[in-house]
Amino acid sequence: MKKLLATALVVTAAATALPAAAQFAKPEDAIKYRQAAFTLMGRHFGSLGAMANGKAPYNAATAASDADVLAAVHMLPFRAFGEGTDLGKTDAKPEIWKEQAKFKQASENMDGEMTKLVAAAKSGSLDQLKAAFGPTAKTCKACHDHFRKD
């Protein structure tokens, strides 16, 4: 187990060194991939939101499990907004490619708040979850408002 944990630390460090854009064979593969990541994010973020907002009973194990998925997938979409992925079956707005620095900043804002939310959701404290949920939701909304079609 000690070895697993040591490995986990190495992995965490390595993950930050990954390139932002992975290779996809076809633009539609990238679109499908980022939408899949968003689907899982929506589901597990929604689950935390329901607990934070009192619409579902708080369950620490569920919150921790939601957090695990969010930790693993929340930055995956941003590997999949490469060239040529602006067309097709996507709600992505052209602004993503026109305002890349702003888009990157928006993803980093979300990453920062999501990291806090993940820790809060694993803390076993509903109060911490409540405190972290709103600021994270704001970063989702800010990006959607500007970069996603209605």
Added chain:
Amino acid sequence: MKKLLATALVVTAAATALPAAAQFAKPEDAIKYRQAAFTLMGRHFGSLGAMANGKAPYNAATAASDADVLAAVHMLPFRAFGEGTDLGKTDAKPEIWKEQAKFKQASENMDGEMTKLVAAAKSGSLDQLKAAFGPTAKTCKACHDHFRKD
């Protein structure tokens, strides 16, 4: 960091206590969710396979990152095969609901091999990755052959 790791252990233990089937508002939500999880699995499993089979250069950081995603998502689909999710836009075969014990066993076989693959992919050793990839792929294929439409 120590606290984070301790939390990770608690989370791992808690995740195994989660119910197999989560609640979805509509059957199509469950179908979309499990397909999203499979999309991410396919992508990151494929990435490990390309490295294991010499079709892509081995990169320990990429392998570890793939492993992180696989660890988080590989059992998610099995929360989403509840009643009423056999119809609609799905390649799931009726056998899933007719042979539930067999389907569960197939998911557990995959879980077992995937857990080994995740460890191998985080080990930094291409040889370990190669050794673990094939047996995992076999559990994917066994389930697809019997429970997924062509």
